Amino acid sequence: MPIVKHKEINPITFNQVKLNDSFWLPRLETQKKTTLPFALHKTEHAVANLKRCANFLKGIPDEKPFTHRFVSSDLYKVMEGAAFLLMLNRDAELEAQIDEIIDIIAGAQQDDGYLYVNHITDTFNVDEMGTKPYSFVIHSHELYNVGHLYEGAVAYYQATGKNAWLKVAEKSAQHVYKVFVEGDPNYNDGKPVNQAPGHQEIELGLCKLYMVTGNKVYLELAKHFLEIRGVTFIPDGDGVNAPDYAQQHVALTDQDSAVGHAVRAAYMYASMAEVDMLQDRHDYTNALNKIWHNLVDMKMHITGGLGAIHGIEGFGDDFDLPNKEAYNETCAAIANVFFNYRMFLLHRDASYFDVAEVSLLNNSLAGVNMEGDKFFYVNPLEADGQRLFNHGNAGRSHWFDCACCPSNIARLMPQVSGYMYATSEDEIFSLLYAGSDVSLDLANGKVSLKQETEYPFEGKVKFDLDMDEDSEFTFKLRIPSWARDNFLPGALYKYISKPNENWTVKINGAAVQCTLDRGFASIRRTWSKGDVVELDLPMPIMSSVCDTRVDANVGRIALTRGPLVLAAEEVDNEGAVQRFFLEKEVGNFEQETIQEGNLAGMPILTVPCKEIGKGESSMKLIPYFAWNNRGNCSMNVWFPNIESLAQKSLDSMQFSSEHYGEITATHTANCDTIEALRDGRRPQSASDRSLPKWSSMGQEGQDQEIEFNFSGTQKIESVGVYWAEMDSIAAPESWTMEYKKEGQWLPFERYVTDFFGTDLNMYVVVHPAAALHCEGIKLKIKAQAGKALGLLDLDLMND
Template structure:
């Protein structure tokens, strides 16, 4: 039997199956994504891109994950496994892409795609040990503590990702089962869950001397997946496990260290019901909060919801960017102090925005309050959509609110990258976007909620009466929505339409942002052509009537350009404004504005009522643009009036790399004609090397001349020619002791004897002593072409110099074109 109608938009947010045993659940039931026909000109092309480009591309890029699993399968089959490289979380990226592919199968049959999933299911089943354990690196014996996997299974749960990986497997298995009815992966998931329950809560003589481990996952995800597994199978054990993992957090194990080993990094500093602020790694946090909402709802435990109310307020009042981005701080990829919301230095990992959607959608189902949808929508339409280009094959991991068009902010690139060494973000996009239609409608026994506006149609059942719903709208580009309600027979019920926060007094809920202009137009609502009441109920307007076939509701949400200012405690945005239209944050790109966008400012509020709105069409798609009058600094530091073209934030960097600005200064002293022309000495005071080829120069490593390609034809370089096969080192000293945020190396590789190194690593000098550089939990020493290979420290570190150690490949030399380091502000 197929249960595809049960699984909704986002993992584990829907009502339990009839075979389940829960007595409580969310008061609202979303209409499943595969029961909504999306005809929107905004969303339909993205869903097609998902099918034709993003998922196939992601499968190609996650092939190393499949090879990782094949190694475990072959090892368990008694075959010799050679050159198997240990990796903590590479499997999870493949699982997420599989989940997204299975959702596509639910929307449309595809024999070729199904065969691909069948093949992968066989590989995964073969990689699972007889007792249910599934983690290739330990199965084949190559996992080591050095790589943060522990010396043996479950000996380093805080960072091994053993539980995180299988959580994503569970979600892929469930989606595969719903799409095909095949239970092979579901059986793998259930064996894994029973194994984990025994090891962590009962005790297994093969692990931890037979004592229950009783440690929560270092990276949350398993809790969400267990709830979803419970919903599909009805087995109470899985819900109980999810609750146990939540209840032991901050009790049975509390890390004692800094950075990734701090108690707050993975929200292990306190019992979850006592947590009131958003802290630590933002992705882990939002996954935790989503699981708390699920488990609290299903078990009827009020403490979870009370904690979440405090945390949600803390996020929206003090820690969320206007784009819905979370986790502003580099280093921990997470939440910093309240009001720490930088622009150019913002981290805002894509997965954290996905988590923001997950969390807020659950809060809406729990409270029936539109403000949670408003946050989810802003995060989805701005930060999440910005993370993938219109073609569906280049991605953002980091989502800043300002860029100079040169600085490699995005894990080694100054724009979107084709993939990442840590590929959680593009694989998360692969599984989220197919489910977007499921955020459009929800209902209970007598209320129908129109939650997200998009041209679409669906059918629901209220008290055995089928009701067809059809939206006609160009939303989110336009605010006119027409809803046709077609009950099979006359029936009284309420239809509730969301009146977003951005229509009213501010762009997004919370105390961080407010409109400062008076560019307001009235909302208008009619039913069959007659005006209806606009009295709000938790952000919704309710229409209570006896509905009959053909009834038409028309809603007009005005979309003027608005001016927003930020809470004064946010230092980065003091004396600055941002511009929005409808649910979109607007930004300026250099490609439209003849140079650096940092040169523009507004000495007085712009005349937004005179803004010109047009459509920009490029090969990959189209998006709206807005033109307003602004002022700009010139090369000779005079001021000129100049038009400013604005683009929705989600669409930036689709036409090449250029500068970008969201928050514009009011004071001309804050404007900069060209950030590239600012004086910039080398960040290094001295660079030395083990050996330098006579025709090269070691100072090239820190000369600030960033290459376009790894071939090194257009910039100075350092190489170790002609010393083939010999290990090399390069030392770079700073001008003073610095708090190191990251280091990036742009490797050289030509068609001759200079190749990327076989291995490399970093050391740091502190008080005259060289010590190993402790790598951040999800980083690795990569050698990706045509970009900086960025690594971060596991914890804040102050040092005087860095040393790169390199081992060349056989019969080759090594070369570096440029090296960069970023420091914490002091």
Template sequence: MKKVILSFALLAALTGRAQQTDYPIRSVNFTQVHLNDQFWLPRIKTNHTVTIPASFERCENTGRVKNFEMAAAREGKFCTIFPFDDTDIYKTIEGASFSLSLFPDKKLEGYIDTLIDKVARAQEPDGYLYTARTINPAAPHAWAGTQRWEKERELSHELYNSGHLFEAAAAHYYATGKKNLLNIALKNADLVCSVFGPGKNHVAPGHEVVEMGLVKLYRITGKKEYLASAKDFIDERGHFNGYDSTNKDPWKNGAYWQDHKPVVQQEEAIGHAVRAAYLYSAVADIAALTGDTAYLHAVDRIWNNMVSKKYYVQGGIGAVPSGERFGDNYDLPNGTAYNETCAAIANVYWNHRMFLLHGDAKYLDVLERSLYNGLISGVGLDGKSFFYTNAMQVKNSFHHGSLEAERSGWFDCSCCPTNVTRLLPSVPGYMYAQKDNDIYVNLFAVSVSDLKLGNKDVKIEQQHNYPWSGDLKFIVSPKSSIAFGLKVRIPGWAQQQVVPSDLYRFATTNNKEVVIKVNGQQVSYNVDKGFATINRTWKKGDVVEVNLPMEVQQIVAHEKLVDDQGKIALQRGPLVYCAEGWDNGGRAANIMVPQSTTFTPEYQPNLLNGVMVLKSTVPAVKVDNNSVTTVKQPFTAIPYYAWANRGKSEMMVWFPTGVKDVDILAK
């Protein structure tokens, strides 16, 4: 870990010289947070021991590695399907690098170095790196065009590949201190900066991520050209005269690529959801690093639109299968919900940056909802089966009302599995943040964290059983007594707010207050921007206890969400629940949950790697001998993230509160 510490010290020194402004709140690095919990740590270990090796193996077996070998030889035929398949190797290297910081592994580190060597050999002398062209420039991939970059706006993904290379290189450098991948990335970034920008080529990248990657390289090197290029790529949007601005087709008016109008004029989350959230993350980066208030206002407007009109109850975004994109306002159907796993990951990146900009816990509420529900649902408990899309319902023999009813080991377009590998080991990095003399506690997981305030060491230990229990304990141990503010997030769900808008609300009011004690004595507190701040002079062993009420809550939807009217969804703590046929007599789509229903939480350690289920008795519709009746039956709900780990089954998130009509279908 010595190399990691040195590289972060170098980063701080470089960025301190290079920039005059940045995010007002600073995230605590994930290497300073040491998990010991039973929720996240097993997932991160499974990612290390199963998901990452399986991802590398599939990159080998599917020809993704071979593409780099052929590019190095400058001969052969591109042997996979998409020109962005290079990024599956980059993303897995990024995830493996994060994982190496947590679980040192010489064998894995050595394998990564062999892959980096193949990437280096595939890079052209001027820095260009894109196997879909380099293998045979006379016959590049059909999406790539005859010349470099000519189809970048729509199809080629050349800059998308570069962006993921930059992100992987930054992670690898931070984790190992090595520059072998970083040097490849810098050479490519220098080429990109020489080709694009004022007085050079102009393009709005078709699939954003290069902007985020360039910012990371800027933070490492202090090279202002990287930051300028990231901003130039954003500023290029909305200026392409080849689109028909009057056409409502997002493919023809540029909206699919967020290219329909300049970013500073945009007001709506629109187009391909992954591309959009990567763009909005980069806009937040540029707003922070340049102080550009137009960027800040734009990203605020877009976020408000997303969270108030385009956000699924389990944290998913991107409702429309055609184009993997946002729909119109309040267009959140259950039967065809898309909710790409990559979009949930991008939403975490975006909301974390929004928190660092504004210091408001509402962004962390959105992050937590996505993280605990619509994101980790994308990877099976076995660590090697995945969802590309995350359904809201599966019914009628598993094919009606769902895009995916069972998990897959891999996809032709396998962006989601490899994206999961890089997100999971970074979770500890979202737990804490600092500003001036305040420490923010953002997320809750059993852990020991080593922080610094000025030149003083502060250790914070979390002891609890979150997300199953809301009884949180924080042991604060500065090396010597020190005064500071401990800002503990009080989740929106503990303050009677489902999301930071009127899109969803709890059906009934829970009047239980959040109780906070310091060294056994209850203290009064004020909540500002979602944080309860405890100001005191802390000494070693001080104990803070926070009791979050964990009642089962019923959620109802805004009247404009037509698919959810007359229905409720279930939430307990940060977790949204669903019902599977496995636990409910083979069916889930016939279940009703009246608002008067009460639930008993029950922890089942041998079910789905240990889950808190919700038990009750509810009415269900039965059809027998051409008669329709309702009968009372036992009901079990499981956390949404855990569905589809036992094979095919019906699944529902939104439950009717009663029978209003019956469809008669012919066999």
């Protein structure tokens, strides 16, 4: 348990709540059996890199580590998830595996506390990491990595009582304090670096270190990074170097809207709320309130997704919320949960938890498949089944070169039960409903609660209370926004018709009138052993419209039931779901349960609608979080309200190659064609012989160039290449890109987390580092010795 607690309200941590429900418990079992072992396997290369670093420090001959800024952070997050699972169920084999990794991490840390593989071993990339430690904090991720290390170390200490990893974390944090606040003669010429991290996260880790150790230095350092942000250093550039990309444009107290990279922003907002709580101050409250309203009034998708815009993985202008082109990174949704949960703790207002719940149950939960081994990085609200939206895929992926999202899922899922309750001296807050058992300490004694519910699929919740003697306290039941006003707080989404406020509360079978206090049905009385509280939140299908300033949703309706956004998917509807439209609200609906496959047990709802060319029809809906579990196919959330708009959506699914311009290559094999790169046909594997391809066979071992010369200037969103491997064709040794501007070919600067990769059996997608308008692009490809080059497809996304 933490040494330092929040004042006035106490979060009930996940390990104090025993789940016994049919919704979350199976997911925890999947997490233990599949997701965690899979994620540990996928991060083995990060362990190997740390081991090479440790050998370097010890003078043991070994190969040098590969160069990567943040691969260690993925490992730390997975280990944090392992710690949470160990708190729920000790596993000697898993514990021994984590102990072994911790020994390797400790060995990779310098004596002074510095821990960053590539600078320690002189394998750094100057453009990404700077010439020496902490010389390029804006993009090096040095502080981001150790922030996740701190969170993992705290969780493991709480789970096992072992402090070896905690010692590594404290040694690191004290080192960072010295370098950034006091000055260390071995860094930055002895002057304090006095610059905030480019990627926020360390602030949350420092808060956790403070809570578990009581060492105020860690809280002071977290506050220091917040205080100097946008004050001591303001970038001067575009794209990822823009002042607002990492929220460094002005001081935090002067910020009033969500800008820049969404994950960085939401981590920062969460830490601002946390620091205010821990210091019992309101330094950031005014700014946070303005930012929160900017989100819920102008910049958040109905699924709770944040950061709609590709290219910067972040926020666009107010009301810029596309559907098919939406980004909505899984990490951003998870960070949105963190932020809004802390805002609830700060304000004790259910509105914030309403947002956290929607983000958790929709955008966040969509981030992992039902089997627990395939993931979303990007979460659109419409899909055609072919368009690449998910970093090289038209659907889920087993992993990513930038693996922050699957590793974040690995640590989020075991924590979910920690969002279910909070207490003060004489209050119990019931937040997230789920079948569970918990024992809570109040000023008047201990209260045990047994909760039974099928939430979020049904809205009936039952609590059985147990205590040694009668006790007076207030039981506060969250009445979500979706059951009272609108699906989400804020002005962005509105129900077409208001719900009947017929939610009810019963005590021992008798209905009671409850005072609604900041979104909670508040019941104060003297409670007795055996009391039963029943909450009924009716769940009709509700129709929402969007603020008309969101162009993408004009003339469209979204359907929700309870806290879940609903989606139509092609696999249930015998064709592209863009053919459906809704001229009116959905009234009656039929509910069944999927009987087979990986969605067995999932509710499926049939609703009346209209269909292009047919008139009256019906469509089937599933929860948004469950889509793309049965293959890549069309999906939609926002349904047109007229046939012409539905026809426009259907027509937009047709592939067009006009924007590719004129394509030329230095060499094309006689048996192949350059036109394969723009025929819109998607390969199934690198050796797919059913499709035409471009190759350089006949010039094995020779480098090649492919040019796309446009008929005019285009804005490039991304380029995805699908390498071939068959016969004498192999993936390239390396490749780069150029773009044409005013007739000149210039280097293509890729987005900060993208790679000119050579992976097979997927699209390797790169985005420009900043908005790019150009007259053409060129691929410059270096062949392996004795091998030809080949491409099965090239996906060119333009605006």
